[in-house]
Amino acid sequence: MKVSIEINGTTVSEEVEDRTLLVHFVREQAGLTATNIGCDTTSCGACTVLLDGESVKSCTVLAAQADGHAVTTLEGLHGDEGDLHPLQRAFREEHGLQCGFCTPGMIMASVSLLEGNPKPTRQEVRDGLEGNLCRCTGYHNIVNAVMNASGQEVQR
Amino acid sequence: MIPARFTYQRASSVDEALAAVAEHGDDAKLLAGGQSLLPLMKLRFAAPELIVDIGPLDELRYVRLDGDELAVGAMTRHHDLQHDAVLAEHAPVLAQVAASVGDPQIRHRGTIGGSLVHADPAADLPAAVLALDGTLIARGPSGERRIPAAEFFQGPFETPLAPEELLTEIRVPVQDGLGWGFEKFTRRALDWAIVGVVVAGRSVALVNMGGTPLRASAVEAALARGASAAEAASVAAEGTSPADEPHATVEYREHLARVLTERALVSAGVS
Numbered sequence: 001m002k003v004s005i006e007i008n009g010t011t012v013s014e015e016v017e018d019r020t021l022l023v024h025f026v027r028e029q030a031g032l033t034a035t036n037i038g039c040d041t042t043s044c045g046a047c048t049v050l051l052d053g054e055s056v057k058s059c060t061v062l063a064a065q066a067d068g069h070a071v072t073t074l075e076g077l078h079g080d081e082g083d084l085h086p087l088q089r090a091f092r093e094e095h096g097l098q099c100g101f102c103t104p105g106m107i108m109a110s111v112s113l114l115e116g117n118p119k120p121t122r123q124e125v126r127d128g129l130e131g132n133l134c135r136c137t138g139y140h141n142i143v144n145a146v147m148n149a150s151g152q153e154v155q156r
Numbered sequence: 157m158i159p160a161r162f163t164y165q166r167a168s169s170v171d172e173a174l175a176a177v178a179e180h181g182d183d184a185k186l187l188a189g190g191q192s193l194l195p196l197m198k199l200r201f202a203a204p205e206l207i208v209d210i211g212p213l214d215e216l217r218y219v220r221l222d223g224d225e226l227a228v229g230a231m232t233r234h235h236d237l238q239h240d241a242v243l244a245e246h247a248p249v250l251a252q253v254a255a256s257v258g259d260p261q262i263r264h265r266g267t268i269g270g271s272l273v274h275a276d277p278a279a280d281l282p283a284a285v286l287a288l289d290g291t292l293i294a295r296g297p298s299g300e301r302r303i304p305a306a307e308f309f310q311g312p313f314e315t316p317l318a319p320e321e322l323l324t325e326i327r328v329p330v331q332d333g334l335g336w337g338f339e340k341f342t343r344r345a346l347d348w349a350i351v352g353v354v355v356a357g358r359s360v361a362l363v364n365m366g367g368t369p370l371r372a373s374a375v376e377a378a379l380a381r382g383a384s385a386a387e388a389a390s391v392a393a394e395g396t397s398p399a400d401e402p403h404a405t406v407e408y409r410e411h412l413a414r415v416l417t418e419r420a421l422v423s424a425g426v427s
Contacts, residue, residue, distance in 0.1 A: 001164060018161070018162060018163055018164035018207070019158060019160070019161055019162060024158075040157050040198070041157075041195060041198075042195050042258075042262065043346070045259070045261065048261055051264075055260055056261050057261045057262070059198075060191060060194045060195060060198075060265070062187075062190070062194070062207075062209075064164045065187075065211060067166075112264075113260070130259045130260070130345040130346050131259025131261045131262065
């Protein structure tokens, strides 16, 4: 089937199999590889993207379900001049990553979290990111990064 | 993991979805939010030939007060329930239960109708609708029928819905002034409940204490006799048949049912 998805402001139209998953469309048809495939079982959140502004696990959405909708990936966050999104900057400043594999998903989930709750508590950050696993167990600095991006105090 | 091949069809109305499944019967499967079905298809536990996507049917996405009942459209997402003002006022436990399903990403896609029809004994929303004495409204080729929640959950992943029927709405009676409670024990964040308990007034339903959500009849009878939360909770495991698994034995689940029931009853204002 023909699928047209607006990804980071650009419409990508491709003929794909009906069973194509959104994460494969994003990586293989759109060529955007920041979105990672981790567990592939809706658990780890490495494939998190925004679908019409809401965080979803793109390994558990069909490309067909996103047909005609807007997707934002990590590549779509930075400004026109390449300046980092506040969450990207905060993840760098707080060292909210170790190996970095979970980082794109963490940042996309954090964007969605702050959209609904601009000043979360540390517990609310942890609850908001419960769908994202960091296999390096770098959670503390990830929470710090989200607190930093929301303009709140960071625990040292 | 990639699902087996299927044909995807997007429904633009309930009638169109019904026509598609009526034509293909067992070979077709309705896709709501896909958060249970797609993982099963990726693991090849399910391999329907036709997927009829009812996710876009916004006509089935609502929560409204209708007389002395709350009407919830089957395509209402967990995230919607979590933040709905009408639910917050008239059935806050339903919002609380929805907020505990999976994780934020799953709640953005998953629907109440999908969860009920999937009928996973470890799912929370079926037990909540059971505790609330809900009624499920299904539409099929011969019209609409109403199925009480108590008759809807027949076994693990088993409901009385025919392949050519579609769950459209869930209705629960409004009983303002009830006390509410919800407790759930999981091994890790976003996991299924090992045991869960939903309390709505003097109604108590258990998650994962058998092949379907169960009403804790012994607890309800004890409450009716005026028992305390601790006394009533002590019989929480009566009449249940929980699974025996390496990480949760029958005895462990029975213990959890008692502990969580007492906590949920206390939250609901039973002293």
